[in-house]
Amino acid sequence: MTTIAVIPGDGIGPEVIGPALDVLDALGLGVRTDVLDHVNAETYLRTGTALTGADLDRIRSSEAALLGAVGDPRLSDTAYVRGVLTTLRLELDLYVNYRPARLWHDRLSPLRDPARRAIDCVIVRENTEGLYSGIGGGTRTGTPHEIAIDVDLSTRQGVARVLEFAFSVARRSVCLVDKANAVRNGGQLWQRCWSEAVARHPDVEASHLYVDTAALRLATDPTAFDVIVTNNSYGDILSDLTAALAGGLGVAASANLNPVTGRALFEPVHGSAPDIAGTGVANPFGAILSVALLVEHLGRTEEADAVRRAVAAAVAAGRVTPDLGGTLSTKEVGTVVLTELRRP
Numbered sequence: 001m002t003t004i005a006v007i008p009g010d011g012i013g014p015e016v017i018g019p020a021l022d023v024l025d026a027l028g029l030g031v032r033t034d035v036l037d038h039v040n041a042e043t044y045l046r047t048g049t050a051l052t053g054a055d056l057d058r059i060r061s062s063e064a065a066l067l068g069a070v071g072d073p074r075l076s077d078t079a080y081v082r083g084v085l086t087t088l089r090l091e092l093d094l095y096v097n098y099r100p101a102r103l104w105h106d107r108l109s110p111l112r113d114p115a116r117r118a119i120d121c122v123i124v125r126e127n128t129e130g131l132y133s134g135i136g137g138g139t140r141t142g143t144p145h146e147i148a149i150d151v152d153l154s155t156r157q158g159v160a161r162v163l164e165f166a167f168s169v170a171r172r173s174v175c176l177v178d179k180a181n182a183v184r185n186g187g188q189l190w191q192r193c194w195s196e197a198v199a200r201h202p203d204v205e206a207s208h209l210y211v212d213t214a215a216l217r218l219a220t221d222p223t224a225f226d227v228i229v230t231n232n233s234y235g236d237i238l239s240d241l242t243a244a245l246a247g248g249l250g251v252a253a254s255a256n257l258n259p260v261t262g263r264a265l266f267e268p269v270h271g272s273a274p275d276i277a278g279t280g281v282a283n284p285f286g287a288i289l290s291v292a293l294l295v296e297h298l299g300r301t302e303e304a305d306a307v308r309r310a311v312a313a314a315v316a317a318g319r320v321t322p323d324l325g326g327t328l329s330t331k332e333v334g335t336v337v338l339t340e341l342r343r344p
């Protein structure tokens with residue numbers, strides 16, 4: 001039987017994972033869940049450890065994992081959040097962070113020009129290297145001459161494999177986003193791997209933008225983009241921007257993938273949202289759409305599409321949480337999605 005490891009986490013994490021698991025259950029795929037509800041800030045505060053070797057073993061022995069969100073205002077994000085999320089990405093070598101952004105309804109777009117609202121793009125974010133490498137340190141700490149260093153790591157294997165994945169999911173084009181006009185990157189490693197990847201895929205339209213220009217283009221005409229491939233930091237930032245263009249963080253889903261080993265971790269793009277945690281209004285769509293990505297990963301494309309149709313119907317009917325202009329609670333939206341799913 002297929003087992004899914006579930007980490008509800010902190011803040012709104014458990015609140016959105018509830019409806020997401022209800023949706024998974026309603027699909028009747030017969031999957032078993034292994035819930036690691038001790039992986040959270042309370043455990044870290046008590047034990048000083050976020051994720052143990054035994055937790056990692058449970059996740060490794062599952063078909064895939066689903067995470068709500070982690071983060072707690074009482075804790076250092078670099079110790080705790082990094083200790084869970086970045087550790088999972090690095091330990092499981094989930095080198096692709098796949099972040100699709102599709103506008104579910106015209107009403108949700110922040111753009112003024114109706115012709116440019118229909119965003120339907122994917123950020124393919126390198127997920128194990130860059131400034132997230134964890135290599136670095138500080139010296140002369142506390143003195144006026146203090147120095148802090150975080151190594152922006154790129155390896156040929158790491159760059160080549162994420163570029164290859166980007167081309168493999170392109171429908172019409174891939175745009176490389178970097179800062180090659182200012183950052184040396186070991187003699188332009190990304191640019192050299194890019195030329196090789198472009199040559200291997202003559203059927204896909206290839207383009208390149210510097211990250212500042214890419215942000216400008218996204219904010220003015222996101223319809224210009226299909227797949228955007230970029231490094232870990234730019235992918236983090238641009239995927240919040242594409243989320244905003246698609247209706248907000250509440251609707252953004254993601255997959256952390258290793259297409260070679262098949263390991264995968266699915267999660268909404270948002271965090272634990274301490275500002276609304278406990279109020280019952282968190283939007284569960286990001287988590288529910290992450291379940292759609294998860295079941296697609298399990299080969300159940302039809303079920304994934306059914307989940308997306310159910311979300312689209314809820315959005316079209318305005319049966320949504322306050323972040324999307326509605327008045328429903330997290331639980332009520334979950335019920336709406338279940339009702340839509342069961343509609344013949």
Ligand code: NAD
Nearest residue numbers: 069070071072077081249250270271272273276282283323
């Ligand atoms: P956040 O995503 O938690 O919240 C940003 C803003 O978006 C907040 O105003 C929040 O209320 C709103 N928002 C987010 N998700 C929403 C939802 N589902 N429905 C409605 N509104 C939503 O980002 P933050 O405030 O920068 O970070 C809070 C904590 O979460 C930090 O500790 C951070 O490190 C962590 N974090 C974790 C993850 C993760 O677990 N994947 C991702 C991002 C941030």
Ligand code: IPM
Nearest residue numbers: 071081082085086236269271
């Ligand atoms: C994300 C988050 C994480 C990241 C943080 C919480 C470490 O912002 O998944 O986008 O930067 O990758």
Ligand code: MN
Nearest residue numbers: 236237240269
């Ligand atoms: Mn982020």
